[in-house]
Amino acid sequence: MPTDHADAILVATDGSDASTAALERALAVAERTGAVVHLLAVADTAGSPMTFGVDDVEELELAKRRLVDGVVETIDDRDVDVSGVVRRGAPAREIVRYADETDVDAIVLGRTGRAGAAGAMLGSTADRVLRRTGIPVLVVPDAPEDGGS
Protein backbone atom coordinates (compact mmCIF):
# COMPACT_ATOMS: atom_id res chain seq x y z
CA MET A 1 0.00 0.00 0.00
CA PRO A 2 2.62 2.58 0.89
CA THR A 3 4.79 1.93 -2.15
CA ASP A 4 2.23 3.17 -4.65
CA HIS A 5 2.12 6.50 -2.89
CA ALA A 6 3.92 8.44 -5.58
CA ASP A 7 2.27 7.58 -8.88
CA ALA A 8 3.32 10.73 -10.66
CA ILE A 9 6.08 13.19 -9.82
CA LEU A 10 6.47 16.63 -11.32
CA VAL A 11 10.02 17.93 -11.64
CA ALA A 12 10.56 21.52 -12.66
CA THR A 13 13.77 22.25 -14.52
CA ASP A 14 15.49 25.41 -15.67
CA GLY A 15 18.82 23.80 -16.45
CA SER A 16 20.40 24.91 -13.16
CA ASP A 17 22.53 22.64 -10.97
CA ALA A 18 19.80 22.58 -8.34
CA SER A 19 17.20 21.42 -10.85
CA THR A 20 19.57 18.69 -12.01
CA ALA A 21 19.90 17.56 -8.40
CA ALA A 22 16.09 17.72 -8.11
CA LEU A 23 15.69 15.51 -11.16
CA GLU A 24 18.15 13.00 -9.77
CA ARG A 25 16.12 12.80 -6.56
CA ALA A 26 12.89 12.36 -8.47
CA LEU A 27 14.38 9.62 -10.65
CA ALA A 28 15.58 7.76 -7.57
CA VAL A 29 12.06 7.87 -6.12
CA ALA A 30 10.50 6.89 -9.45
CA GLU A 31 12.85 3.94 -9.90
CA ARG A 32 11.79 2.62 -6.54
CA THR A 33 8.06 3.32 -6.74
CA GLY A 34 7.42 3.01 -10.47
CA ALA A 35 6.09 6.55 -10.58
CA VAL A 36 5.82 8.46 -13.84
CA VAL A 37 8.00 11.59 -14.03
CA HIS A 38 6.78 14.78 -15.69
CA LEU A 39 9.70 17.05 -16.51
CA LEU A 40 8.43 20.61 -16.86
CA ALA A 41 10.24 23.69 -18.12
CA VAL A 42 8.49 27.05 -18.13
CA ALA A 43 9.26 29.69 -20.73
CA ASP A 44 9.17 32.63 -18.35
CA THR A 45 7.19 35.29 -20.13
CA ALA A 46 6.34 37.10 -16.92
CA GLY A 47 9.75 37.71 -15.38
CA SER A 48 11.27 40.23 -17.74
CA PRO A 49 10.71 43.94 -17.43
CA MET A 50 10.71 44.05 -21.22
CA THR A 51 7.62 43.17 -23.09
CA PHE A 52 8.05 40.12 -25.21
CA GLY A 53 7.42 40.07 -28.88
CA VAL A 54 5.78 37.02 -30.40
CA ASP A 55 9.09 35.93 -31.93
CA ASP A 56 10.90 36.19 -28.59
CA VAL A 57 8.34 34.02 -26.87
CA GLU A 58 8.56 31.41 -29.56
CA GLU A 59 12.33 31.43 -29.41
CA LEU A 60 12.25 31.11 -25.63
CA GLU A 61 9.79 28.27 -25.84
CA LEU A 62 11.92 26.53 -28.43
CA ALA A 63 14.97 26.87 -26.18
CA LYS A 64 13.02 25.31 -23.31
CA ARG A 65 11.86 22.53 -25.60
CA ARG A 66 15.50 21.77 -26.47
CA LEU A 67 16.43 21.88 -22.79
CA VAL A 68 13.71 19.39 -21.86
CA ASP A 69 14.38 17.09 -24.81
CA GLY A 70 18.10 17.18 -24.02
CA VAL A 71 17.52 16.24 -20.39
CA VAL A 72 15.10 13.46 -21.29
CA GLU A 73 17.72 12.11 -23.69
CA THR A 74 20.44 12.05 -21.02
CA ILE A 75 18.25 9.90 -18.76
CA ASP A 76 17.24 7.55 -21.55
CA ASP A 77 19.04 4.65 -19.88
CA ARG A 78 17.10 5.00 -16.64
CA ASP A 79 14.21 2.67 -15.98
CA VAL A 80 11.72 5.50 -15.56
CA ASP A 81 8.83 6.71 -17.66
CA VAL A 82 9.64 10.40 -18.27
CA SER A 83 7.69 12.88 -20.32
CA GLY A 84 8.96 16.36 -21.12
CA VAL A 85 6.62 19.34 -21.09
CA VAL A 86 7.04 23.03 -21.86
CA ARG A 87 4.63 25.71 -20.69
CA ARG A 88 4.79 29.46 -20.96
CA GLY A 89 3.97 31.96 -18.23
CA ALA A 90 5.17 32.73 -14.70
CA PRO A 91 7.22 29.71 -13.51
CA ALA A 92 5.69 29.17 -10.07
CA ARG A 93 2.13 29.62 -11.30
CA GLU A 94 2.63 27.25 -14.22
CA ILE A 95 4.27 24.62 -12.03
CA VAL A 96 1.35 24.70 -9.59
CA ARG A 97 -1.21 24.74 -12.39
CA TYR A 98 0.40 21.81 -14.20
CA ALA A 99 0.62 19.86 -10.94
CA ASP A 100 -3.11 20.36 -10.34
CA GLU A 101 -4.09 19.51 -13.90
CA THR A 102 -2.13 16.29 -14.00
CA ASP A 103 -2.89 15.35 -10.41
CA VAL A 104 0.72 14.59 -9.48
CA ASP A 105 1.54 13.28 -6.02
CA ALA A 106 4.63 15.37 -5.43
CA ILE A 107 6.48 18.34 -6.86
CA VAL A 108 10.29 18.26 -6.88
CA LEU A 109 12.35 21.35 -7.60
CA GLY A 110 15.74 22.90 -7.00
CA ARG A 111 16.18 25.45 -4.25
CA THR A 112 17.88 28.10 -6.33
CA GLY A 113 17.25 28.43 -10.00
CA ARG A 114 19.19 30.34 -12.55
CA ALA A 115 18.03 33.63 -11.09
CA GLY A 116 20.51 32.85 -8.28
CA ALA A 117 20.99 35.18 -5.35
CA ALA A 118 18.91 38.04 -6.73
CA GLY A 119 16.02 35.67 -7.30
CA ALA A 120 16.40 34.24 -3.83
CA MET A 121 16.11 37.69 -2.30
CA LEU A 122 12.97 38.45 -4.20
CA GLY A 123 11.49 35.12 -3.25
CA SER A 124 12.45 32.16 -5.35
CA THR A 125 10.21 30.03 -7.52
CA ALA A 126 10.49 27.35 -4.84
CA ASP A 127 9.09 29.73 -2.21
CA ARG A 128 6.21 30.70 -4.43
CA VAL A 129 5.34 27.13 -5.28
CA LEU A 130 5.41 26.25 -1.57
CA ARG A 131 2.95 29.01 -0.83
CA ARG A 132 0.53 28.12 -3.58
CA THR A 133 0.17 24.37 -3.56
CA GLY A 134 -1.26 21.79 -1.23
CA ILE A 135 0.79 19.01 -2.85
CA PRO A 136 3.95 17.89 -1.02
CA VAL A 137 6.96 19.79 -2.36
CA LEU A 138 10.50 18.43 -2.23
CA VAL A 139 13.05 21.23 -2.41
CA VAL A 140 16.55 20.06 -3.30
CA PRO A 141 19.66 22.17 -2.61
CA ASP A 142 22.26 22.26 -5.35
CA ALA A 143 25.13 21.62 -2.96
CA PRO A 144 26.07 17.96 -2.73
CA GLU A 145 24.50 16.74 0.45
CA ASP A 146 27.61 15.06 1.76
CA GLY A 147 29.85 17.97 0.87
CA GLY A 148 32.62 18.52 3.36
CA SER A 149 32.27 15.22 5.15
Place this chain on the structure above:
Amino acid sequence: MPSSILVAHDGSSHAQSALKYALETFPDARIVLFHAIDPFETSPGEDRLSSLTEEWLQREREAAEELFEGALAELDVEPDTVDTDTAVGSPAQTIVAAVERTDADQIVVGSRGRGGVGESHVGSTAELVVKRASVPVTVVR
Protein backbone atom coordinates in the same frame (compact mmCIF):
# COMPACT_ATOMS: atom_id res chain seq x y z
CA MET B 1 17.24 7.03 -1.81
CA PRO B 2 17.06 8.64 1.56
CA SER B 3 17.97 6.13 4.22
CA SER B 4 17.44 8.39 7.17
CA ILE B 5 14.74 11.05 7.43
CA LEU B 6 14.36 13.77 10.00
CA VAL B 7 10.70 14.61 10.66
CA ALA B 8 10.17 17.80 12.64
CA HIS B 9 7.10 17.71 14.86
CA ASP B 10 5.62 20.55 16.88
CA GLY B 11 2.33 18.87 17.68
CA SER B 12 0.44 20.56 14.84
CA SER B 13 -1.79 18.75 12.36
CA HIS B 14 0.59 19.80 9.57
CA ALA B 15 3.47 18.12 11.37
CA GLN B 16 1.35 15.02 11.79
CA SER B 17 0.68 15.01 8.03
CA ALA B 18 4.43 15.30 7.50
CA LEU B 19 5.09 12.28 9.73
CA LYS B 20 2.41 10.25 7.95
CA TYR B 21 3.82 11.24 4.58
CA ALA B 22 7.36 10.28 5.57
CA LEU B 23 6.28 6.88 6.89
CA GLU B 24 4.21 6.10 3.79
CA THR B 25 6.63 7.43 1.20
CA PHE B 26 9.80 6.01 2.68
CA PRO B 27 8.73 2.79 4.37
CA ASP B 28 12.28 1.46 4.50
CA ALA B 29 13.96 4.56 5.85
CA ARG B 30 15.03 5.18 9.40
CA ILE B 31 12.81 7.93 10.79
CA VAL B 32 14.12 10.40 13.34
CA LEU B 33 11.23 12.23 14.95
CA PHE B 34 12.47 15.61 16.15
CA HIS B 35 11.02 18.29 18.38
CA ALA B 36 12.54 21.69 18.94
CA ILE B 37 12.21 23.00 22.48
CA ASP B 38 11.76 26.66 21.78
CA PRO B 39 12.58 28.80 24.82
CA PHE B 40 10.85 31.77 23.20
CA GLU B 41 7.55 30.08 22.71
CA THR B 42 4.82 31.08 25.12
CA SER B 43 2.05 28.60 25.66
CA PRO B 44 -1.56 29.80 25.55
CA GLY B 45 -2.56 31.34 28.86
CA GLU B 46 1.00 32.26 29.64
CA ASP B 47 1.98 35.80 28.84
CA ARG B 48 5.62 35.66 29.74
CA LEU B 49 8.56 33.48 28.93
CA SER B 50 9.38 30.55 31.11
CA SER B 51 12.49 30.83 33.20
CA LEU B 52 15.06 28.49 31.72
CA THR B 53 15.60 26.24 34.66
CA GLU B 54 16.54 22.60 34.81
CA GLU B 55 12.98 21.87 35.86
CA TRP B 56 11.65 23.70 32.83
CA LEU B 57 13.90 21.68 30.52
CA GLN B 58 12.85 18.48 32.22
CA ARG B 59 9.19 19.37 31.74
CA GLU B 60 9.75 20.27 28.08
CA ARG B 61 11.55 16.99 27.44
CA GLU B 62 8.73 15.06 29.03
CA ALA B 63 6.22 17.01 26.96
CA ALA B 64 8.21 16.13 23.83
CA GLU B 65 8.15 12.45 24.81
CA GLU B 66 4.39 12.63 25.15
CA LEU B 67 4.12 14.42 21.84
CA PHE B 68 6.16 11.68 20.13
CA GLU B 69 4.16 8.89 21.75
CA GLY B 70 0.86 10.49 20.81
CA ALA B 71 1.91 11.20 17.24
CA LEU B 72 3.13 7.63 16.67
CA ALA B 73 0.15 6.02 18.43
CA GLU B 74 -2.22 7.94 16.17
CA LEU B 75 -0.54 6.33 13.15
CA ASP B 76 -0.30 2.88 14.74
CA VAL B 77 3.48 2.97 14.69
CA GLU B 78 5.46 1.05 17.28
CA PRO B 79 7.47 3.68 19.22
CA ASP B 80 10.66 1.59 19.18
CA THR B 81 10.79 1.53 15.35
CA VAL B 82 11.41 5.29 15.29
CA ASP B 83 14.29 7.31 16.72
CA THR B 84 13.55 10.52 18.54
CA ASP B 85 15.56 13.64 19.25
CA THR B 86 15.07 17.06 20.84
CA ALA B 87 17.16 20.22 21.01
CA VAL B 88 16.74 23.60 22.66
CA GLY B 89 16.60 26.60 20.38
CA SER B 90 14.69 28.17 17.52
CA PRO B 91 12.88 25.49 15.51
CA ALA B 92 14.47 26.27 12.14
CA GLN B 93 18.00 26.42 13.53
CA THR B 94 17.71 23.29 15.61
CA ILE B 95 16.10 21.34 12.75
CA VAL B 96 18.93 22.27 10.38
CA ALA B 97 21.53 21.45 13.03
CA ALA B 98 19.84 18.13 13.87
CA VAL B 99 20.43 16.92 10.31
CA GLU B 100 24.15 16.60 10.91
CA ARG B 101 23.87 15.26 14.41
CA THR B 102 21.41 12.55 13.43
CA ASP B 103 23.01 11.87 10.06
CA ALA B 104 19.73 12.43 8.21
CA ASP B 105 19.75 12.75 4.44
CA GLN B 106 16.34 14.31 4.08
CA ILE B 107 13.98 16.50 6.12
CA VAL B 108 10.19 16.36 6.11
CA VAL B 109 8.31 19.25 7.70
CA GLY B 110 4.73 20.43 7.87
CA SER B 111 3.94 23.54 5.91
CA ARG B 112 2.87 25.42 9.00
CA GLY B 113 3.31 25.03 12.71
CA ARG B 114 0.94 25.72 15.52
CA GLY B 115 1.41 29.46 15.44
CA GLY B 116 0.35 30.02 11.84
CA VAL B 117 -1.90 32.85 10.78
CA GLY B 118 -3.39 32.50 7.31
CA GLU B 119 -4.24 29.12 5.83
CA SER B 120 -2.51 29.89 2.56
CA HIS B 121 0.82 30.81 4.10
CA VAL B 122 3.80 28.62 4.56
CA GLY B 123 5.19 28.96 8.04
CA SER B 124 8.40 30.81 8.62
CA THR B 125 9.99 27.70 10.07
CA ALA B 126 9.33 25.66 6.93
CA GLU B 127 10.63 28.49 4.76
CA LEU B 128 13.81 28.91 6.78
CA VAL B 129 14.47 25.18 6.82
CA VAL B 130 14.05 25.02 3.05
CA LYS B 131 16.49 27.93 2.64
CA ARG B 132 19.17 26.71 5.00
CA ALA B 133 19.18 22.95 4.97
CA SER B 134 22.05 21.13 3.31
CA VAL B 135 19.77 18.22 2.39
CA PRO B 136 16.51 18.01 0.43
CA VAL B 137 13.43 19.16 2.31
CA THR B 138 9.87 18.00 1.70
CA VAL B 139 7.17 20.41 2.81
CA VAL B 140 3.83 18.71 3.47
CA ARG B 141 0.50 20.43 3.98
